[in-house]
Amino acid sequence: MPEDSNVDMEETTLWPLPTPNLCKVCNGTSTGVHYGVQSCEGCKAFFKRAICQYGQSKCYFGGTCLITPETRGRCKACRLQKCLSEGMALDGTKVGRGRGLRNFRAQGSTPSGSPSSSTSVMTPFHSSAGPIRTTSPAGSPAKSIISRPPGADQGHDFIERGCFATAGKPLIIMQPFEHLRRGIPHNVIVNVNNSNTTRDSSCISVKEDEDAVNDREAPKSPQTLGVCLDKIMERELIVHRNATAAQRNAGRFSFMSSYLALLAERNKRLEDTVSGVTEAVAFTYRGQIEDWSHFMARSLSENDDIVLKPDTTIDNLIVTLQASIVNDTELLVEFCRHLPGFSELSRREQARRLSAKFTTAWLLNRAPYVRNRELFSVIGKHHYGRYWMETLLDSQFVRLLFDFMESVNELNLSLTENYLLMAVICLQPSPHLCDPDSIQYVKFLYSHYLDALMHIFSTRHSGNFIQLRSVLMQALAIDALHLRYVSLLDFSRSPIRPVNGIEYSPTLCEVKDDRQPLSDL
Amino acid sequence: MPEDSNVDMEETTLWPLPTPNLCKVCNGTSTGVHYGVQSCEGCKAFFKRAICQYGQSKCYFGGTCLITPETRGRCKACRLQKCLSEGMALDGTKVGRGRGLRNFRAQGSTPSGSPSSSTSVMTPFHSSAGPIRTTSPAGSPAKSIISRPPGADQGHDFIERGCFATAGKPLIIMQPFEHLRRGIPHNVIVNVNNSNTTRDSSCISVKEDEDAVNDREAPKSPQTLGVCLDKIMERELIVHRNATAAQRNAGRFSFMSSYLALLAERNKRLEDTVSGVTEAVAFTYRGQIEDWSHFMARSLSENDDIVLKPDTTIDNLIVTLQASIVNDTELLVEFCRHLPGFSELSRREQARRLSAKFTTAWLLNRAPYVRNRELFSVIGKHHYGRYWMETLLDSQFVRLLFDFMESVNELNLSLTENYLLMAVICLQPSPHLCDPDSIQYVKFLYSHYLDALMHIFSTRHSGNFIQLRSVLMQALAIDALHLRYVSLLDFSRSPIRPVNGIEYSPTLCEVKDDRQPLSDL
DNA sequence: TTTGGTCATAGTTCAGT
DNA sequence: ACTGAACTATGACCAAA
Ligand SMILES: [Zn+2]
Ligand SMILES: [Zn+2]
Ligand SMILES: [Zn+2]
Ligand SMILES: [Zn+2]
DSSP states (O other): OHHHHHHHHHHHHHSOSOOTTBOTTTSSBOOSEETTEEOOHHHHHHHHHHHHTOOOOOOSSOSOOOOOTTTTTTOHHHHHHHHHHHTOOSTTOOOSSOOOGGGGGGSSSOOTTOOSSSOOOOOSOOSTTOSOOOOOOTTOOOOOOOOOOTTSOOOSHHHHOOHHHHSSOOSSOOOBSHHHHTTOOTTTOOOTTOOOOSSOTHHHHHHHHHHIIIIISSOOSOOBHHHHHHHHHHHHHHHSOOOOHHHHHHHHHHHHHHHHHHHHHHHHHHHHHHHHHHHHHHHTTHHHHHHHHHHHHHHHHHOSOOOOOOOSOHHHHHHHHHHHHHHHHHHHHHHHHHSTTGGGSOHHHHHHHHHHHHHHHHHHHHGGGEETTEEOEEETTEEESHHHHHHHSOHHHHHHHHHHHHHHHHTOOOHHHHHHHHHHHHTOOOGGGSOTTTHHHHHHHHHHHHHHHHHHHHTSTTOOHHHHHHHHHHHHHHHHHHHHTGGGBBTTSSSOOBTTOOOOOGGGGOOOSOOOOOTTO | OHHHHHHHHHHHHOSOOSSOSBOTTTSSBOOSEETTEEOOHHHHHHHHHHHHTOOOOOOSSOSOOOOOTTTTTTOHHHHHHHHHHTTOOOSGGGOOOSHHHHHHHHHSOOOOSOGGGTTOOOSSSOOSSOSOOOSOOTTOOOOOOOOOOTTOOOSHHHHHSOGGGGTTOTTSOOOTTHHHHHOOOOOOOOOTTOOSOOOHHHHHHHHHHHHHHTTTOOOOOOOBHHHHHHHHHHHHHHHSOOOOHHHHHHHHHHHHHHHHHHHHHHHHHHHHHHHHHHHHHHHTTHHHHHHHHHHHHHHHHHOSOOOOOOOSOHHHHHHHHHHHHHHHHHHHHHHHHTSTTGGGSOHHHHHHHHHHHHHHHHHHHHGGGEETTEEOEEETTEEESHHHHHHHSOHHHHHHHHHHHHHHHHTOOBHHHHHHHHHHHHTOOOGGGSOGGGHHHHHHHHHHHHHHHHHHHHTSTTOOHHHHHHHHHHHHHHHHHHHHTGGGBBTTSSSOOBTTOOOOOGGGGOOOOOOOSGGGO
C-alpha cells in the first residue's frame, strides 16, 4: 500500500495530468479509459474477468506487490486491488461513446470500496453486465447458453395449476427418492451406519421372535391374512382408548370447520372474479357475440352447404379488416380494463401485454363461431371466414388458426368460461411481458383467474383439464408466433405477408424453455 | 423507471402526453423518428447496422426476448425483429442527405439508380448489389435488405393518426390531404404485386387514389400489425390515466392481500398436515426406510446382476414374513394414528380401514425400493424380493404387485409425498369403509390430504397428475383385490394360497362403479 | 429534424502461455 | 486456467442536408 501510493503521489504531483498513454494500474501502454480508469487492454480484460468470473484470490507476498507490465501476472489479488483502488468499477459504465465522466471517482482518496488488505474478494456477482454472452457471426455453430441467473426460474409450472397450488413456498423439504431411483447408487446413502435412529432395525427382529413364538409357531392351522390383521388391529387400537362419539364429533368439527370456511371464502372470491368477467363481456364483446351467434345460426340453418361466397372485393375487405382489427383491439383493451386487478398493471405493461395477446384473443373471441372448418364472423358487413382468410393469408398459417380455434371449441366452454379463458391467457406471466416489478403480481393474477376458471370448469361434467392445459400451451405458441410473425404482417395490401419476408413456418411457434437472463430486472 | 416519471407528469398535467419520448423498440429515451419509428440513438444505429452489415442472427432464448434499454444488447435477433415489427425500414423516404451518396460512390460499384431505390426490395431475395460491403464474415450473403413498403410515410403525421386510419371511427382526425402535399398524383397500377419501382411519390399517389375510391377512409399505408397495435394501445390506454406507481401498488396490495391471506392460511393448514405426515413417518417408517435404502444402494452398487439369491429356507422365510406382516401392520396403525384428523374416526372404522388398506400400504411402502422388476426390501435379516414372492405367491398376482409399485415409482415421489400418498389412500372414502356418520368427514379428510399432496406435488416440475390419478385408481383395485383375495391368503404354509380356493384372476381387481370422488383431481 | 458517419469504449474471441 | 492483442458491437455526438 505505501509503495503504491507513493508511486501514485509522485506521478500525480510531478506529472500532474496527462501521462497520456500509461495504464494507471500497471503502467503499461494504455488504450483508453476502461471501466473509468485509463488502462491497458490487459488490465481491462483482467478486471472484467476478475469481477465476473474469478473466485477469490489472495496475495501470498504480503499484499504490496508492485504491478508493472512485467509483474502484473504474478499476483491477481494485488492487481485487482490496484484496479479497484484506481477506481475501476463495472457499475454505471456507459455504453457507446459516453462521456468519460466517471474519472472524477478516481480522484482524491481511494474510493470507498477499495480493500485495504490484499485479499480481494472476487465475487461472481456482477452488475448489469449479465453473464458473458457470446454473439456469433453468421452461420457459426451453436453457442452455449450461459448460466442463467437464479431469478429466472420456473417457467411452465404455473400453467398447470391455480393459486392454491402455487402460491406460497413448497411446503416441505423434499427428501427425494430420486437419488435411489435414478440408479446411481454409490453416493446415495452416506448415513449408512447411523444407528442413532429412534427406531433401529433390531425392533423388527425382536417382534419377529415374539410374534413367532406367541401366535404362530405351535398352531399349524391355516391363518389368513385377514384374521391376522384383525387381531393386530384389535391389539393395537385397544391400547389407545378411543374418545366418545361426542368427543369425536367435536374434534371433527374443529378440524373441518375453519378449513371449510376458508374454502367457502375462497369460492366467494372466485365467484366475484367470474362476475367481473361476465360484466366485462357485457360491456364489450356482447354486441359481437349477439351478431355472430345470430349470423352463424342463420347461416347454418339456411344452408347445409357451408362454403360461403365472397361478398365484396379484396380491397374493400382489406379496409374492413383493418377497421375490424382496430375495433377488436379496442374491445380487448376495454375488456381487460374491466377485469378486476388488471388496471393495477402499469399502462405500459397493459399495452405490451395486450399487443402481444392480440392474436390469441382474436382467436378465442372467434372460436365459438367455428363449425366444420368455417368461421362465422362478420366484420363490417361482410362475412370474414375461411375464404378470405385463405385468400389473404398464408394457408398453413390459416390452418394453424383453425386448429387452435377447434382446440378451444373442444373444451365446450360456456360464454363466461370462454372469456375467463381469455382473461387467463392475457394474464399469463411470461417474463417478456411483465414489468420487472409486476411479475409476482401477474403470477398472482394469473393463478387467481385460473383458479376461477378451474372452479367453474370443474363443476361441469365435461371439465377436461388435459385439454385445457393443452389449450394454454397452444396459446403460448400462438403468442410466440404473434411476436415473430403476425405482428410483422402488413395488413395494407392483398396478400398479407410479413415485412421481413420470413414466411410462416411451424418452427415460428416453438416455445423454447429458455428464459433470457433477467438478472438485473 | 422512466415510466413513473411519465405517470407523474401525467398526473400533474391532466392531459395525456401525446407521444412520450420513448423509443418504440426498447422503451429507452427517444431522440426522434428514425427510419420511420420513434426510437433512440442506439436502436437507430443498430437497425442501420443490422440491415447493412450484420449477417443473419438467431435468437438463443426462444425468440421472445424483452427489449429494454438494459436488455436490448442481449439478443440481436429479437431487437431487429422488434425494429421491424415497429415498422422500421431503410429506404429513401427521408433522403435528406448527400453524404450517403458520397459514401456509396466511394465504395464504388453503386447501382446508379436513384438513391431512394438503392435498397428497395420487398421480396426476401436480397438485392445483389448490397450497398455497403463491410468486413462481415465471409460468405454470409443472405441478409434481405429491408425497405419501407411503398407509400409508408413517416414522421409525426402518421403517429397522430390511428393506425389503419381507423376506418369508420369518427373520433380520429383524418388528414387526407397530408399525402397530397407530398405526393405527385400518378397513375400506377395498384400494386398487389408491388413492382419494385418504389418511388416514394408513386406509392403515395396510389394510396391517394385508393383513398379517393374508398370513401376517403383507410389510406393504404402499409403498416405491420405490430405498429397498428402499438398505436391503438397508445391511444386507448392514454385515455385512461394511469395511477402512480404508488397507487398501483396500493391497488395491487388491496386486491391481493385478503386473497393471499386466505391462501396463506390454507397453505398453513396444508403445511401442518404435511408436517404431521412427516412426523408420522419419523415415528414409524423411518427405520425401515433407512435400512432398505441402504440395502438397495449396496445391492445395486455391488452387483449389476440384480437377481438375488435366496438366503434362507422357505420355512424360515414364512415365519419371518408373518412377523413382518405384524410389524407392517403395527407401523401402519401407528402411522395413521399420527395423521391429523385420523383419530377422530371411530376405532371400529380405523380398524376396518387399515385392515382393508394393508396391501396397498404394503406396496406403497415398498415401491421406492423396486428397480428393474426387483424389490430390495429386507424382512428380518433376509432379502424379500421377487424370488420369494414368486416362490410363495401366485405369479400373476406378483406381477400385479410389481406393476402397481412401478406405477407409483413413475411418479418420482419424494419421501414425504410417498407417505402423503399413503395417507390419501388410507382415507379414500369408499362407502364400505366408512361409518355411516363419518362419510362426510372422511370425504373432507381425503380431499384435504389430497390437496396437501397436490400442493407439494405440483411445486415439482415432474408433477404428473394423470399418473397420480391412475395410481389412485389402481389403489382402489388393489383394495378390492385385498378384500376378495389377499385377506383370504393363508400365510402359514408354503404356497400361500387363499383358503377359499379361488385363485387369483384379474377380475378380482374389478372395481364396481363406486363413484369415488376422484373428480377432485 | 433526420441522416449517415465517427470513434471511444464495451464486449468477445482465440492463440499463446 | 489465465492472459491480452485483436476484433466486433454499441451508442452519444456531430456535421450536413
Ligand atoms: Zn495495465
Ligand atoms: Zn500481491
Ligand atoms: Zn431504442
Ligand atoms: Zn431473443
